[in-house]
Amino acid sequence: MASEIQSPKQKSYDVVIIGGAMYGSSVAWWTGRNPDFDGSILVVERDPTYEFTSTSHTNSCIRQQFSNEVNIRISQFGAEFIKNFRSFFDNDERVPEIVLQSYGYMYLADNDEFAQTLKESQETQQKLGSGTKHMSAAEIKEAYPFYNMDDILVGNHNLIDEGYFDGNTIFDWWKRSAREHGAEYIHNEVTAMGMNGDGTKVDTVTLQSGDVVSCGKVVNCAGPRAVVVSRMAGIEIPVEPRKRYTYIFDAEQPLDRDLPLTIDPIGVHMRTDGQYYLAGCPMSIGGAEDIAPDYDDFEQDHSLWEQHVWPIIATRVPQFEAIKLVNSWAGHYAFNTLDQNAIIGPHSKVENFIFVNGFSGHGFQQSPAMGRGVSEFITYGEYRTIDLSAFGYERIEKGEKFVEKAVI
């Protein structure tokens, strides 16, 4: 049950974060623990059950297999963070260690153009130290005999720092530890913003409770609702909710080894999920248009599993002819319609409005590096570890895409 709406304790905060899920908590934690930051943080969350967030519907996977160098560096730090989780909390014994189950992603190419893309991406990844291997169809078949490779030319696979991790534990500890470092979380909703005279600064945020709070900086961590929040400051961003379905199934004859997160060219991905298997796909898998649903629409199209998803799965892995669906859900990506990549950092005109938006399908794994980078920007006015300026709002204004060829 959701708690009562809460008023903030103060009238003014140095940083007001809108949305307290994976990103709101990452930014609050990284900022609050930095000894160079001596300000106050308010995190406003409209639904503290987090039931309908992207964070609660995620598939929680991480990959090194990006084509863009910045995204690769972000993932490298993501893996370092996961594998050394407790050490980032000063070896606090209450904090568990997290396992990165590195069964890898398997990208499969069924045409020459994508085969070439995979080859080039593998070269970029290898240059940066990632363990991706570019494999022939025969090599893939030898390593994973259960695949039907009839239509496949080549694939990319990486068994290092790539696979599943328990992102919920990270989220829980960010939230808990951010509070311990002084961030105030409240159940409330930001409904409006008050601007200064020439519209270059957000002076206040208004809450559903009627409270009006002054803010030094305002950070948009509203997930699929990012544009609803940015419009309060008169700003448009190309971020929409997009429905993505997840299915958990049991196999009558389980595979004799882990199923890598397999990106089938037909648009379904699947992987090992403990004793079960997980498959995911966009709502367009049955031929429908991939349009923005209503923010509260999480309805499933149950016909998709029988008519489209299962046949695709069973074609790629014939052993999956005999499977039973055990669970399924619909979640929303915060989909950046320009280039399916993050929008990070300040607005060009409203300089105290900071974006942390548009992660599409790879936000979970990017949350350690992106949260750290945004906290650097909040504290120092610049990125000090990974330069995230390529994700800045300027490209949105100019309509210039951040080029990333590996998008799921």
Ligand SMILES: Cc1cc2nc3c(=O)[nH]c(=O)nc-3n(C[C@H](O)[C@H](O)[C@H](O)COP(=O)(O)OP(=O)(O)OC[C@H]3O[C@@H](n4cnc5c(N)ncnc54)[C@H](O)[C@@H]3O)c2cc1C
């Ligand atoms: C089906 C699915 C599978 C995915 N799989 C992966 C994966 O395998 N790997 C990966 O890296 N990423 C994956 N992602 C993406 C990842 O889950 C998201 O990028 C990430 O969770 C985004 O977190 P967020 O905090 O930005 O957004 P959200 O989790 O949606 O949180 C936004 C928060 O803002 C709050 N909010 C909104 N408006 C207001 C307001 N006005 N006032 C106060 N609060 C407000 C909301 O209540 C919510 O709690 C997946 C996403 C989905 C949907």
